[in-house]
Amino acid sequence: MRTLCSSTLIGEFFVIGFAGLVAMKDPGLSVSTVWLVSGLAMLLCVLLCGTVTRPGGVALGWALQIALIASGVFVPTMYFMGAVFAALWWASVHFGRKVDEAKARFAAQAQSSSTADAA
Numbered sequence: 001m002r003t004l005c006s007s008t009l010i011g012e013f014f015v016i017g018f019a020g021l022v023a024m025k026d027p028g029l030s031v032s033t034v035w036l037v038s039g040l041a042m043l044l045c046v047l048l049c050g051t052v053t054r055p056g057g058v059a060l061g062w063a064l065q066i067a068l069i070a071s072g073v074f075v076p077t078m079y080f081m082g083a084v085f086a087a088l089w090w091a092s093v094h095f096g097r098k099v100d101e102a103k104a105r106f107a108a109q110a111q112s113s114s115t116a117d118a119a
Helices: 002-023 031-051 057-073 077-118
Strands: none
Touching: 002 031, 002 057, 002 077, 031 057, 057 077
16 A cells, blocks of 8 residues: 555655645635645645554545645645545555465465465
């Protein structure tokens, strides 16, 4: 799960950075505010890569997805991009868990077969 979720988060890191560049063009937003918010969101993406398998990591990822969709208020394209990344996040979590379960099952089978061979 960690690899799939981290890949999604790194993709979001770049999308948030590009959205910050677009948001800078809005005369109603100060450049410092745009980069403070974008920078914190980008930092959260990187930090989540390391904590996604810990308790609350996936929930924080969902909070990031909601914030990304909500950023469409300032950059309308982010409604679409946020929805795309929310779908990717769901797929990463869903299929990542399935891969982790399969790996655990194969490891258990390999362990039991090596124990049976030793006897």
